[in-house]
Amino acid sequence: MLAEIKGKVSRTGSNLSERLEDNLTGNVFGALRYIPFSEGIGKILANAVTSSDIKSCIHQINIQYWANVIGFWPYDQDGELDALITFEDTIIGIEVKFLSGLSSVDETDSIPTEESKHQLGRESRIISRKGGKKNKILLFVADRHMCRSVYQDIKDSKHDIIEKDVMLGYVSWQDFLHELKQLNGLDPFQQIIIKDLIDLLTRKGFEDFIDMNVNRAPIVHGNAHFNFAVSHHVEIDFTTDQSIHEELYYELNR
Structure with a gap:
């Protein structure tokens, strides 16, 4: 809904497939506005x-x-x-990815920070300028694999992509x-959200995995599976009184 209000989705929805990230951003962060910060998005982040x-x-x-x-x-102008x-003492910028990657990266490591075209680098400049003396945070929200890959690439870069006064972190959708x-x-209405x-x-x-709870009801039905049984009567013969005829065997003496 927010994506459409803000013009990210056309009135007919014809470009919705191209704006999946904007739609996801609006749906998730827009809905969480109805829950106090300290009880919802604050805890999550x-x-x-x-x-x-x-x-x-x-x-x-500390805000509701x-x-x-x-x-x-x-x-x-930077993106x-x-x-x-924007809080009183902290400013948080959020970049969301779903199916696509970063819109731009630097082709070489020799580019100065202020000239970097890296999407997160440009966004860190926005936060740095707007944040003043506040705590400045840039959060990258994406699939776990993409989060780790992008974060590691930035850390391994030979030059500083992110502004020095901006803290970069990531939150995986998982x-x-x-x-x-x-x-x-939460109250019943917030629980619905x-x-x-x-x-x-x-x-x-984005579901990680099904838990390993072994106390769940069995999924095998008695009338729909094979039944294997083992006889309780087992006979073992340890007879050792067999007779040996000497003339039928060779005897080796040293």
């Missing part, structure tokens, strides 16, 4: 992000109503973040879904 410094910053954000501090796809959340399932203490988001991300294929 703080628990799912890998950086301890970022965890600490998010945990310190936050729909007025998040902007979707804000325009900037377009999917979401920008971990995002897991943290959604851990939310508790979370249930819908869990169903959405599960349908997108």
